[in-house]
Amino acid sequence: MLAMNYRGPYRVRAVNKAEPEIEHPNDAIVRVTRSCICGSDLHLYHGLVPDTRVGMTFGHEFTGIVEEVGPSVQNLKKGDHVLVPFNIFCGSCFFCKKELYSNCHNTNPEATAVGGIYGYSHTTGGYDGGQAEYVRVPMADVGPTVLPADMDIEDAVLLTDAFPTGYQAAEMGGIREGDTVVVFGAGPVGIFAAKSAWLLGAGRVIVVDHVDYRLEFVKRFAQCEIVNFKEVNDMAEHIKKMTDWLGADVCIDAVGAEAVGSALQHLTGVKLKLQAGSAIVLHWCINSVRKGGTVSVVGVYGPTGNMVPIGNVVNKGLTIRANQASVKRHLPRLIEHIQAGRIKPSEIITHRFPLDAVSDAYHIFSSKLDNCIKPVLIPPSVTH
Structure with a gap:
């Protein structure tokens, strides 16, 4: 064959x-x-x-x-x-x-x-x-x-x-009617996560990526707002500014190990494999979600350690949910x-x-x- x-x-x-x-x-x-x-x-x-x-x-x-x-x-x-x-x-x-x-x-x-x-x-x-x-x-x-x-x-x-994984990403966010949901990543899973957020009752959906054609696609397919992170100086500040300085109710990581992070993160995570890939999107999710909010992770990471800001998770009272679909x-x-x-x-x-x-x-x-x-x-x- x-x-x-x-x-x-x-x-x-x-x-x-x-x-x-x-x-x-x-x-x-x-x-x-x-x-x-x-x-x-x-x-x-x-x-x-x-x-x-x-x-x-x-x-x-x-x-x-x-x-x-x-x-x-x-x-x-x-x-x-x-x-x-x-x-x-x-x-x-x-x-x-x-x-x-x-x-x-x-x-x-x-x-x-x-x-x-x-x-x-x-x-x-x-x-x-x-x-x-x-x-x-x-x-x-x-x-x-x-x-x-x-x-x-x-x-x-x-x-x-792709569709079940995007749907589970939204489901694990525990979306309630009217919630603001931010999806990081406009690949197929992120696109389906954005669409699924509406199916689960979201009141506002924002998708973050840096590839223009992907952002335009998800904007049409999922009728959402879009943010090109290359045009943003501080992602957490930008999301808070968009949400009355509270932060999103739910943030979804649909990117994983190959996120575009700093040069050091890319070197240690993607090139040298000393950690589970660039953790930049995890940082963005944790720092962009409101206090008491939920972070849902379906992005693929490696099996080794990673630098996750766990102190922010504890102090903000966040819920983190993650799994393969x-x-x-x-x-x-x-x-x-x-x-x-x-x-x-x-x-x-x-x-x-x-x-x-x-x-x-x-x-x-x-x-x-x-x-x-x-x-x-x-x-x-x-x-x-």
Whole structure:
């Protein structure tokens, strides 16, 4: 089969590799119909995530058609068109029973914090991902969701991570009716977080970024206010000035380790990996939110220490909530929003590439060329 292949930082290409096989009675083999490149994939592409091994296939956002199921699979059959959440989870452990599917205790032998994730280094289990023609789907009875008959495939592929992660970012903010919400980051997750803030009752939504075309996109898509941080001297002061000198009710970090910080932060975090990436957005969130407010973190950070102003957190009485999205928990509500016409996730897709052009796709997305917001890969066997 054709599959994306990681060859080291900034080096990916499409190669032929062996098709996956059933390895466990509860596996399924899925023929991919759409897969996305995620902002989180760029952390891998840039060499920022430990134990990202040469030869790995990335891709944790994909849909596909079930080609084969193991003998224990009861809930899927050959021919089902499914969306596959990026979380690999067992459905039966202590955490899965609490619907904390991203924290499954049984699918990642390398860590006790996060469960398995498709195509995301061996720190999350070493599972190959969906930027390929075929993918092995473990725990097939609990993870995949059969697409509703009336759902656009490209709306569905954004339900595997980007939309649920943005929605959970807003949900973790505990947004109350009329709240002012500031979202840092106008990538796909930040765009969906801004849109979701309205769905949860926000009275005002502000998005901060420094890329003009992304700010213009989110302004149209999420009907929000925008701030270019390159035009601001002091972010906390600027947000307070916009909010009667109180601060925002909720601040959302949808950026993570690759935030544009000071030269020292960029050197120690991104280049030397001495900390978990630039913490500049965490500082902005903590210092821009009002006393008693909430900071929601869905940006990806590394596993090492970071310089977070914990004294400000304590003195301001803040709540900080963070996690990988538990996709399956959100799907009923998000499918309802799509079917009711409140949101069409596929509107953020700006680029579609054949799978054999994966190298170009990563370069364009990573370098923010051609006004790229969200790229989708289409395997050669897909005809529509």
